[in-house]
Every structure is written in C-alpha cells, then in structure tokens.
Amino acid sequence: MKSIIKQVLTFLPAVLLSLPLFAQDSVYKVSLRDVLELAKQKNRQINIAQTEQDAVDADLRDAQLSKLPLVNINSSYQRFSKVTLYDGGLSDGHSIKRPPTPNSAALGVESAVTIFAGGRQNAAIREQQIRKDLASLNTLDLSGNIFLQAISAYLNIIRLQEQDTVIIEQIKRAETRVKNIETLFRNQKVTRSDLLRAQLILDNQRLSREQNENDLAIAISRLDVLLDLPRHTQIIPTDTVNGEKPGTASLRDLVNSARETSYAILRSQQQLKLQENRIKAIKGAYLPTLQLYSAYGVNYPNNLVFPPVDQAYSVGFIGVKAQYSLSSLYHNKNKEKAAKLRLNALQTQESAIRDDVDQEANALYIKYGESLNRITVAESSIEQASANYRIVSAKYFNQLALLTDLLDADNLYLESKYNLIKSQTDALAFYYRLLYTSGKL
Template sequence: MGRYPLNKRLVLLSFTVLLTLVFMLIASSSGAQDMRIDSYRVSLVEAIQFAKTQNKWVQAAKIAESAAVEDRKDAYKAALPAVNTNASYQRFSDLTLFTDRLNHAATGPRKPTPHTAALGIDALFNIYSGGRQQALQSEQEARFRIAEVNTQDQTGNIALQTASQYLELVRLNDLNKLIQDQLGRAQTRLNNINSLFRNQKVTRSDVLRAEVMLSNVELSLQQNENDVIIANQKLNVLMNIPDSVRILPSDSAGIPKPEITSLLPLMEEAGTTSFVVQRAGHYVEAQRAKVKGVQSNTLPSLSFYTAYGLNYPNYLFFPPVDQTYAIGFVGLKAQYSISSLYHSKSKIAASKLRVKELELHQQAAVDNVRIQANSYYIKYKEALNRISVNERSVEQARVNYRIVSTKYFNQLALLTDLLDADNLYQESRFNLIKAQTDALAIYYNLLYTSGRL
C-alpha cells in the first residue's frame, strides 16, 4: 500500500470496511431466514393423509411393491420362447503333419480353407413342463400380493403413529392452556394472600406455600412446552417435513367421537380384512405354488426347438468344399428325470408340511386379531363412559374450587384445602383431555387392526 497516497489508502480502507459490513448483514439476514419457524394449522385427517404419501418408510414399501411387480412380469415372460443368436469366425494356422512320431514334419494349408465362420439363430419353446411355469407364476403372483399388503400395512402403521403423535400434541397443547390458566390462578392467589398478609390476616407460611405453588406451576409449564417441541419434531419426522415447521393442530381433544355402533362392522370384519391375516393367507398361497413347482420336477417335459444358420466352409460333404451353405431344422425334445422319483420325495413332503405350518399361522393370526379387535371395542366403550364421568367431575371440581376459595379468603378454610381444591380441579380437567384423546387413539388402533386405516 506504500505506493498509494494517504487519502486514497483511507478511501480504500473505508470501502473495504463497508463491504465487510454489507457481507456480515447479508449473512446474518440469511441466517435469520434459516432459523425462521413456519407454522401451519393441520387437522388430524390432513396429517394422516400427508404422512401416508410422504413418509420415507411408506415410500420404501412402495418401491418394494414396484420391484414385486417386475418380478411378476418376469415370471410371465419366462413362458415366452428362448431365442439365441450366435456368430463365430476362426482363422487356422498351417497344418503340420509328422511321420515316424515327431520326425519328418511336413507343413501345408488346412483344407479346404484356413477360414471358418458361422452365423445362426435358434429358439426353444416349452410346451409342457409338468406345471412348473404355472407354479412360478402363481408364486410370484402371491409374492406381489404380499408386497401389496406390506405397503398397505406400512401405510396404515404410519397413519396410526401419526394419529397417536397428533393426539399427543393435541393433549400437550390443551394441557399447556390448562397450566397457563392454573398459573394465572396461582399468581392471583399469591397477590391476594400478600394483601391478606400485609393486613396481618394470614401468616408468612401461607405466603411461602403460595410462592412454592406458583414456582411448581411455572416449572410444569416449562416442562410441557419442551414436551410440545419434542412431540412436534416427532410428528415432523412422520410427515417427512423440515424440523423448522411447527404444526398447530386445528382439531382439539373435544372433537366428536364415532358412535360405538360404528365400530361393530370393524370388529366383525377384522378376522378377514386385517393386514396380518391377509399377509398370512398370501404366504399360504405362495407355499402351495412352491409345492406344485417341486412336484413338477417328477413329471416329463416337452419342448419345441428350431435353428437356422449360415456356415463356412461346407463340411457336410467329404471331402469338405470351400463354399458357404445355409441349413435349419425343427424338432421336439422330450425329457424325463428318473432320479427325480427319489430326489424330490423329501422335498415334496417338506413343502407340504410348510403349507400346514403356514395355515396354522394364519389361523393363529385370525384368533389374535379377533381378540385385539374385541379388546379395542370394549376399551372404546369404556373410554366413552370415562369421558362422561370426567365431564361431570370437571364441573364438580370447578364448583368445589370456587367454594373453597371463597371460604379461604373469608378465613373459613385453610390454604391446604384451597391448594388441594386447585390441584383437584386441574387434575380433573387433565383427565378429561386424556380420556378424550385416549378414545380417539383406541378408535384408530381398531381401524389399523381391522385393516381399514
């Protein structure tokens, strides 16, 4: 910088500082944009539908289903003729002939020409193979059905997890409102108790206990707000959206609950429509197709085959002729493996036993699903009754708190009674929210168990 005048160096330095500040402001503004939290109001149904299409586990299951579709196509294409083409060319060296073992060698060109070439095409078409091809197609069809059910099962499972996490977020948000309400009561109560203390109507002990109660409520509020953040992140992962997005549930715990009678068809159909039962049935079908495939090894096979090609030179005559010729043929090929009579015996027996095993698995799955569906039905009925009881309890606890509060500030009750009444009122309201969200959670569990989610 020594070659610049002083005023020019000052101008250059000022410009550099200004440019640095501009870059810092741009970086800070972009960082602020990165930290921006977008909030969206989403209903329970919208969250479930979004997760069904965007969740990574669901997308992976759909890819596996697409692969099964290609495997099924490959099984059907295997019935098409197998067609091959071939071409070859050789250039032979001179022929060396020896007499008297390796003595007296004589060299000469290969007759009729040192060049050979061939170009041809052949095809093989299976006419009958004991049902092996049909068995392969049936097995791949069952495998595709299994992949299809797996996709539906994974989608329903993610929908159930999304519903559970959404309801957890609803519960925490409603609980947050209750805690804020309790915090307001605790602050008002502390102010009133301080007024009574200044007028020497209560002891210092009441003030301290009211302050402790206020501190506990503040800690509960902080803990619940952290739980809301964690629950929101879990829901974001299920819906495959950025962590910076904040989901605001548009549904509350008090949304209408399905009638108990609407659950009867779900409970009755669960034994046939459940994902577990459907998958078990397709496994049985796949194993039965395997049995047919193994049994086909003990049967003869018949194929049609043909070939046509150009060859050079002509070795069909003797001596060979230096010319190109074309020839083809058609024919039938029959084959039967005698050793399959004893090689396949144990394989067939093992395959049939596995069919019986899978059939028992299917029956056991039906029993388990029926028990689960019936249990959810009973629990849902209990949850609806619990909601009614808790609604009455909330009203009773609210009236009780108002009465005890009036008595305390009229010096007719102890602070312990007032705090107990406040806790009872808070607990009854929380129990109502929990009963409402539990009822919906049980309903969605039944939907998933019956294969309808």
C-alpha cells in the same frame, strides 16, 4: 462508500421480503387429514415400501417373459494354419494348406421353447404374483402403521397444548391466590407458612408448565421426523378433540369384520397361498419336461460331404426334446413332506392370528366405549370441581377453611380438566387403532 450503501439498499428489500417466507416454511398449520397426506407423500419408510413394490412388479413381468422362446444368435470365424504331415516319422514332415480352405465361418440362430414343464413355469409366475400381492399388502400395512404413529403424535400435540392452557389457568389462579394471601399475611390474618406454601405451589406449577412445554417440543419433533419435515419445524394442529365421536354401535361391524380384513390376516392368507404354490412346484418336478427347439445357419466350408468342398451352405432343423429326471423320485420326496408340514404350521398360525386380532379388536372397542363414558363423567366433574373451588376459595379468604382445603380443591379442578383432555384424546386414539386393526386405516 456510496457504492456499498447502494448495494446494501439494493439487496435489503429482497432479504426483508424473504423473511416472511422462511417464517412460513418453519410453521405448519395442519389438520389431521393434512398430516396423513404428508406422511403418505414424504415418509421414508413408506417410500421404501413403494420402491420394493415396484421391484417385485418387475420380477413378476420377468417371470411372465420366461415363457417366451429362448433365441440365440451364434457366429464364429477361424483361420487355420498349414497342416503338417509326417510320412516317415516326426523328423520327416511337410506342410500343406488345410483342405479345402484354411478359412472357416459359421452364422446361425437357435431357438427353444418349453411347451410342458409339469406346471413349474406357471408356478414360478404364480409365486411372483403372490409376492406382488404381499408387497402391496406390506405397503398398505406399513402405511397404516405410519398413519397410526402420525395420528398418535398429532393427538399427543393437541393434548399437550390443551394441558398447557389448563396449566396457564392454574398458574394465574395461583398468582392471584399468592397476592391475596400476601395481603392477608400483612394484615396478620394468616400465618407465614400459608404464604410460603402458596409460593411453593406456584413455583411447582411453573415447573410443570416447563415440563409440559418440553414434552410438546419432543412430540412436535417426533411428528417432524415421521413427516420428513425440516428440523425445528413448528406444527400447529387445526383440529380439536372436542367434536362429536362415532357411537359404539356404529363400530360393531368394524369389530366383526376385523377377523377377515386385518392386515395381519390378509398377510397370513398370502403366505398360505405362497406355500401351497410351492407344493405345486415341487410336485411338478415329478413330471417330464418337453421342449420344442430349432436352428438355422450358414456354414463355410461344406463339411457335409466328403471330401469337404470349398463352398458355403445353409441348413436348419426343428425338433422336440423330452427330459425326465429319475432322481426326482427320491430327491423330491422329503422336499414335498417338508413343504406340507410348513403349510400345516402356517394354517395353525393363521388361526392363532385370527384369535389375536379378534381379541385386540374387541379390547379396543371396549376401551373406546369406556373413554366415551369417561368424557361424560369428566364434563360433569369439571362443573362440580369448579363450583367446589369457588366455594372453598371463598371460605378460605373468609378464614373458614384451611389452605390445604383450597389447594386440594384447586388440584381437583385441575385433575378434572386433565381427565377430560385425556379421555377425549384416548377415545380418538382407540378409534384409530381399531381402524388400523381392522385394516381400514
């Protein structure tokens, strides 16, 4: 028994010391910058895109190495059986050793290098280079999209937390209001319906808070998934939405440049380059291929002379090989036509994408300015709604106003605070969406 107690006392400090560590691991106090850094490092989709980028880079290096000479080493050995000779028919045969020796061997090296292929080798390398640029662009686009989702989730958490604070304040007002109405009811200064309605409103507000808390838990869970954090990790934002925001004038250049810097536009341009390169490769098939090739080897026995001699010899050569495909004159005609039609379609698509990006950037710019105006109006509305609530509350408890008027004033006060929170988070959401649309996120 004493040994068991001793073991427990030995391990208990270690367990107790580990508890704060687990608690710290389950709670993250993070700024928006921290969230984006975590997304960059841990988001699985971004990691997959980066892996694909590395794979395409390896494809490019492989295409570049294709211009180097092809080198093969060949070796062989044969041991021949005796040769059966038939002088007077198949029934009269006799065997002799294969002259000059039953053994045969060869060892050699061959090499070939393409010195002209109508530009097809360069086109293949160029295609892989464009694919590498596309993979890099796709990684940037995907990262920007994940960043935008993380920002949206982060802002949503802030919005729900601030709404929770506002709801708690409203519940406290409702609880105080119920207590005061109960006092008035006991003094027979208000009807029972007023008391019941006030209690019902309080219950509804508590349900609203429960709903808000559930929405907050869902928003945190969504951000956990985006950041690849353990399940049930609690995220506490350290940033607020109350700070000064960029003016609309400073974003005008961002809107104007979106037509050139948007990820969608840059991707469309790379697709155009890829199709143009394919047309060059197809045209290269009309041209001949010229190769320089050589070989050198050691052979046994010597079959260059007659009769063959039981000796080894070495010999090599160098030469030029030219090849031209006559079938390319009719095989590539329709290929080239189809490639040019696809190029025209991509050019039209690029123009349409530019218009879409321009329209979206301008729409976000307008909505951002609208949100800034709403913030100013909401701040003023809160002051007015607060003053109105105090006035109506005083009138009600002096029996100069109806309960309906008091509840309307309370709801108006709550709505004005909601509007401020929504306008502040909307403004930042529009701002970051504009950054993403212009390819700056």
